[in-house]
Amino acid sequence: MNLGLAAVASEVKVALAVDCLGVAASRALAAPLHGSARRDNASGWDARESLDSAHAGTLLVRREGSWRFALVEIDDREMGLQEASRRAYSALFSWLAREGALYPARFWNYVAEINREQGGSERYRQFNAGRQQAFFDARHDAFEGAPAACALGVRSGPLRVAVLAGPQTPVAVENPRQVSAYRYPVDYGPRPPSFSRAAWVELEPDRQALLVSGTASIVGHETRHAGDVRAQADETLRNLEAVLRAAARTGPSLALSDLVCTVYLRHADDLEPVRERVEPALGPAAAQAAVWYRADICRSDLLVEIEAHALAPQGTAACA
């Protein structure tokens, strides 16, 4: 077997997955604060389709071998965010079902004014309620085994949800330092978020990638270091290390220096202090690859969140 070519094929798939983020992020967010935006090659997408009246939005799709990428946009102003979230997820799930046996591995969520109270509840909580309903309706795992995800706040615009889905069930990873998000107590909202801390996917036989969910300064279920962005950055790095340690039980061992990170900061002014903490922990290559954005985080006391993916070297599958 030509290992070089196989590696290139995998890199292409990862690049396409990142395109999915690039498109979602570039439509939802302003230009990066630091680092180069990943490709946002919307012209490389296969199709832009209008959703039927039951969903009322648009869908961008992309097919790459047995992998699928899709991005849905739904205006929540009339129907409300809970309903928009249910429709966005239901549109993605039904599209994936039409495409064949596909398993969502990771979602990206961009929500306007994510922390604003609206009609008696925070918009992030409404988003969570609609998401969980759609998982139940489509009979996808909303608890153990849920896909990886991130959820960020933007100033305005429609709800944007992107998905990466593949031919096999992803292997979910939890962080032993944190309560699973789908087990958060009801203090954080009547319906918990439906995501796992990370997910292993096999891009090619014997070629695994780890998709790490948005990770923040949460220990147990509580925010740590409210008001202290430096300490939040350090706690976030400890959580990323803990996720990588947990992931090494079901896949290859990875280090922070293997991660391709996207860093979200609530305050643009925090860029320098957080870079001072994060870049030495990542090392020069991963620091160079990281992209930094201004965005709101889904708890109003969180100031920084890091999401990442890593392509494991070939032939490093775990001994099960």
Ligand code: 3EB
């Ligand atoms: C947290 O750990 C921080 O709702 O999809 C991180 C990743 C967060 C994904 C989501 C939320 C989500 O709870 C917030």
